[in-house]
Amino acid sequence: MPGDHARMLEAARGERLWPRAPLWMVALGAAGSVLLLAYPFIFKASFSHHMMILILLYALMAQSWNVVAGFSGQISLGHAIFFGIGAYSSTVLFAKYGLTPWAGLLVGMLLSALAAVAIGVPTLRLRGHYFAIATLLIGSSVQIVFQRWDWVGAASGLYVPIDRTSPWFYLQFHTSKVPYYYLALAAAAAGYLLVWKLRRSRFGFRLQALRDEPEAAASLGIAIARHKVLAFMISAAMMSVAGTFYGQYVLVLDPERLFSVEISILVLLMTVLGGSGTLWGPALGAAVLVPLSEYSRIWFGGTGRTIDLIIYGILILLVCMWRPSGILSLFEERIRRRAGVTP
Amino acid sequence: MSLLLDVQGVTKRYGGLTANADITFDVNEGEIVGIIGPNGAGKSTLFDLITGFQPLDAGRVLLGGRDITGLRPDRISRLGVARTFQKLKPFPDLTVTENVIVGALAHTADMRTARDQALEQLAFVDLLEKRNNFARELSTGQRKRLELARALAMSPRLILMDEVTGGVDQRTISGLIDLVLALKTRGLTIVTIEHNMQVIMRLADRILALHAGRRIAFGVPEEVRREPAVVDAYLGTVPDAA
Numbered sequence: 112m113p114g115d116h117a118r119m120l121e122a123a124r125g126e127r128l129w130p131r132a133p134l135w136m137v138a139l140g141a142a143g144s145v146l147l148l149a150y151p152f153i154f155k156a157s158f159s160h161h162m163m164i165l166i167l168l169y170a171l172m173a174q175s176w177n178v179v180a181g182f183s184g185q186i187s188l189g190h191a192i193f194f195g196i197g198a199y200s201s202t203v204l205f206a207k208y209g210l211t212p213w214a215g216l217l218v219g220m221l222l223s224a225l226a227a228v229a230i231g232v233p234t235l236r237l238r239g240h241y242f243a244i245a246t247l248l249i250g251s252s253v254q255i256v257f258q259r260w261d262w263v264g265a266a267s268g269l270y271v272p273i274d275r276t277s278p279w280f281y282l283q284f285h286t287s288k289v290p291y292y293y294l295a296l297a298a299a300a301a302g303y304l305l306v307w308k309l310r311r312s313r314f315g316f317r318l319q320a321l322r323d324e325p326e327a328a329a330s331l332g333i334a335i336a337r338h339k340v341l342a343f344m345i346s347a348a349m350m351s352v353a354g355t356f357y358g359q360y361v362l363v364l365d366p367e368r369l370f371s372v373e374i375s376i377l378v379l380l381m382t383v384l385g386g387s388g389t390l391w392g393p394a395l396g397a398a399v400l401v402p403l404s405e406y407s408r409i410w411f412g413g414t415g416r417t418i419d420l421i422i423y424g425i426l427i428l429l430v431c432m433w434r435p436s437g438i439l440s441l442f443e444e445r446i447r448r449r450a451g452v453t454p
Numbered sequence: 455m456s457l458l459l460d461v462q463g464v465t466k467r468y469g470g471l472t473a474n475a476d477i478t479f480d481v482n483e484g485e486i487v488g489i490i491g492p493n494g495a496g497k498s499t500l501f502d503l504i505t506g507f508q509p510l511d512a513g514r515v516l517l518g519g520r521d522i523t524g525l526r527p528d529r530i531s532r533l534g535v536a537r538t539f540q541k542l543k544p545f546p547d548l549t550v551t552e553n554v555i556v557g558a559l560a561h562t563a564d565m566r567t568a569r570d571q572a573l574e575q576l577a578f579v580d581l582l583e584k585r586n587n588f589a590r591e592l593s594t595g596q597r598k599r600l601e602l603a604r605a606l607a608m609s610p611r612l613i614l615m616d617e618v619t620g621g622v623d624q625r626t627i628s629g630l631i632d633l634v635l636a637l638k639t640r641g642l643t644i645v646t647i648e649h650n651m652q653v654i655m656r657l658a659d660r661i662l663a664l665h666a667g668r669r670i671a672f673g674v675p676e677e678v679r680r681e682p683a684v685v686d687a688y689l690g691t692v693p694d695a696a
Contacts, residue, residue, distance in 0.1 A: 120577040123585060128566050313559045313568075320545050320556045326507065327543035327601075329527040330536065331608060332560040388547070 129311060147296060151289045160288035164360060166401045167295035168353045171302045172374075173381035173393030175349035178306060180379070181388035182315065183342040184322030185235060186243040189250030191374040192230075193223040193347040195257065197354025198369050202269050205281070212282040216355045220348040227347035228340060235339040238325075247372070254370035269364040282359040291360050298356055299394075302349050307390055309345075318342055319388070350378075377404075380423050384430055386437025395439055399426075457519075458483045458612055458643050464503050464513035466496075473499040475667045476513070481612070486634070486644045488658030488675075490651070492687060495664040497647045498540050501614050505537050506530045517612070532560065536610035538601040540617050540647070544589035550576065551585045553600055557607030568607075575603040579633060595622040595630075602633065606642075613637070615646040619653055631657060651688075655679065663687070 132140075146153075151160055172194065179187050200222055201215025234245040258266045274281045284290040309315040321328035321335050329335055358364055368374075378393075381400050386392030400423065407419040430437065459481040466474040474496045481487045489497050502508040504515050506527040514523045522530050531537075545553050554572035555565070562568050576582045579599040584592060592600060598618055605613055618634065619627045627650070634657055637644060648654040654661060654675070661678040663671040670683040678684055 116577055116580075116582070119582050120573060123573045123577075123582055124570055128569055311565065313563045313565070316548075316552065316556050316559060319548060323545045323547060324543040326527075327539065327545065327604075328556070329507070330505065330531055330539075331557050331604065332528050332531040333556075334526070334528045 151292050157288055160292050162402060162405055164288065164291050164295045165405065166397050167292075167299040168357055168360075169377070169381060169397040169401050170394040171295075171299040172350055172353045173378045173385070173397050174299075174302050174306055175346045175353070176378040177382045177387055177389075177393045178309070178346040178349065179343050181382060181392070182309070182318040182322060183339045185339060185343070186240075186379070187246045187343075187346075188243050188372070188375050188379070189230075189246030189248075189253075190346075190350055190378050191370045191372065192226060192246075192250050192253045193350035194354040194357070194374055195253065195366065195369040196223045196226060197351030198358030198364050199257070199263060199269070199354075200351070201282075201355040202271050202358050202364050203263060206269060206272050211280055212355060212359055213280075216352060219351040219355050223347040223351035224344040227343040231340040231343040232336075235343065236336045247375075250370065250372060250375055254366060257366040257370055264364070266366065268366055271359065271362040271364070273362075282356075283362070291356075294356055295360075298352050302352070303390065303394070305345075305349070310390065314338070314341070322388075380427060383437060384426055386439035389437065389439045392437045392439040396437075456483050457481075458485075458517065459504070459645070460514075460516040460519075461500075461504060462514045462516070464500065464515065465511045466499055466503055466508060467511050472667045474503060474510075477664070477667075477669050478513075479662045479669065479672050481643060481645055483611075483643055484638070484641055485659045486638055486646065486657055488654040488661045489645065489647045489664065490649075490654055490661060490678075490684075491664035491670075494666070495687075496667040497664055498616055499667075500664070501537060501616055501645075501647065504530075505535060505614065531608070531610075534609075534611035535614070536605035536608050536612070537614040538598070538605055538616055538618065540620070542594070542597045542601055544592070544597050544600050544604075546590035547588065549586055549588055550581060550592070550600055553589050554604045554607045557604040560608040571607055572603075575607045578606070578636075579603045580629070595626040598622060598630065599633070606637070610642070612643045612645070615644065617647050617649060619648065619650050627653065 150163055154160070172190070176187060176190050179185050197219040200219030201212040204210040204215040204218060205212055230246065230249055234242045257263060263269060271283070274283055275285060278284050278290065317328065317333045317338055320331070321333055321338060325335055354369070377400065381396030382393045383396070384399060385394065385396030403422055404419040407422065411418045457480055461477060461479050464474055464477045465472070477500060479487070489500065491497050499508065503510045506522070506525050506529070509524065514521060516522065517533055517535065522533060545556065548556070551569065551572050554575055555568045558568035558571040573582065573585070576585055579602055581596060581599050581603060584596060589597070589600060602615070602618065618630050622630070631653060634644060634646065646657065648657070658675055660673060661671070661675050662669065663678055663681065663684045665683065665687040670687060671678045671681040
């Protein structure tokens with residue numbers, strides 16, 4: 112018996128720490144990457160570029176929400192705050208001080224992370240739904256502040272001043288959407304790479320532990336509040352990046368839209384639909400919901416706004432009934448069971 | 455033998471109910487101290503006070519001479535105090551190995567080191583075969599062993615175990631007892647809450663008996679077993695040590 116044990120332990124130690132992905136997954140990933148890189152040249156219509164830019168930005172935003180909700184278990188209903196901060200940071204710095212939006216991107220991330228600390232420190236130590244309620248209300252308050260704040264254009268918002276001298280430096284492309292596409296792709300890829308690393312790190316494991324059993328996590332030496340706040344900061348900075356790129360893409364900042372509850376809810380719906388706490392769930396959710404929203408707007412005109420919400424509702428209902436942990440969990444569980452550790 | 459845990463006059467009230475009234479006991483390094491008492495005697499509350507999960511109303515808790523009263527649970531844990539829970543708390547959506555990795559990450563940031571240590575602990579509690587299962591798929595007895603492995607992976611100085619043998623069948627119990635004894639030979643200091651009198655008589659060096667939130671006896675097993683208050687608390691049905 113002891114010999115058996117020793118042999119089994121030896122065998123287990125010999126296993127890879129992160130099991131190799133199965134061949135079909137590698138193939139799928141490679142095909143997906145090639146498709147994403149070649150996309151603007153396969154689909155040449157401006158509208159298909161627009162659609163994909165939105166999908167990529169929303170995939171990043173949903174992933175940002177996933178970091179807080181999927182990994183640390185805190186439901187944020189105010190993520191639009193950081194989206195707005197990202198867009199406003201770069202635009203204000205460019206419009207008023209002529210600073211490149213690349214600097215604004217970093218400033219936005221920093222401000223968003225600071226806002227996350229200000230919101231998170233008092234609310235994240237509370238159990239239950241306080242965090243959700245607080246973020247919802249703070250989200251609305253921030254929107255009202257921006258709608259009244261004259262320095263940033265109040266309710267009429269801001270325009271990004273047009274500059275045609277140096278597109279990459281000023282992040283403005285007036286002849287084609289393709290550069291925006293690659294920027295959005297790069298931003299999304301960076302976000303997903305970060306979360307992929309996160310899931311395999313000590314911090315990621317600790318987040319998942321405190322999400323499921325906070326007391327057990329504390330008994331293992333995990334400082335719950337500090338970890339939650341840090342996750343919220345990372346998430347806020349990611350959301351801010353999407354905000355900056357979105358602002359540069361549409362070139363018009365409307366506080367009504369940027370800080371809307373709709374955006375906060377949308378990133379939630381995408382993540383829950385695709386599978387919260389998974390790596391690819393948020394992207395899957397974005398790929399389903401963005402086209403749904405865009406097409407319903409085209410087909411139903413202005414009234415499409417409500418039609419897409421009805422469809423979202425039905426989708427969420429179906430997911431809750433059929434697979435509460437999201438579409439992706441169907442596959443992920445199988446992979447993990449076979450392979451050992453998180454893919 | 456040097457003193458590791460020193461609990462001095464610990465008191466906890468919930469409104470009118472006194473869950474722990476002025477409880478004093480101590481644990482020497484390398485010792486197994488058992489805590490017994492009927493349901494509602496205040497055993498799990500006492501664990502919560504020692505490990506910082508509940509604030510206490512009076513008294514002090516010293517660990518190796520250092521006052522840890524009022525520290526947060528994670529701080530106390532990082533000082534080398536591990537615990538298991540009566541109501542089991544495995545991380546359900548992590549695999550068995552990943553559960554134990556979280557424990558090992560208490561003292562290393564390197565995932566490979568953590569994984570290897572996790573596997574060692576899983577081998578120790580005989581759960582290696584289940585390593586790639588999700589924790590939620592385990593039986594109660596397996597979950598108990600998983601919690602034990604996870605706590606041990608922190609390399610604690612002191613472990614508080616809340617009813618390791620509760621709710622599992624007789625065969626599993628003897629396996630768990632062997633585990634606890636093996637831990638003792640490794641030099642770990644153990645405080646264990648136990649309902650099963652035969653088990654505790656075999657395991658413990660000293661026993662703390664609680665009743666209605668009060669300490670009714672503290673001493674070596676034979677002494678405690680003969681204590682009239684203890685016999686009373688168990689309605690005179692204390693079984694002979696087998």
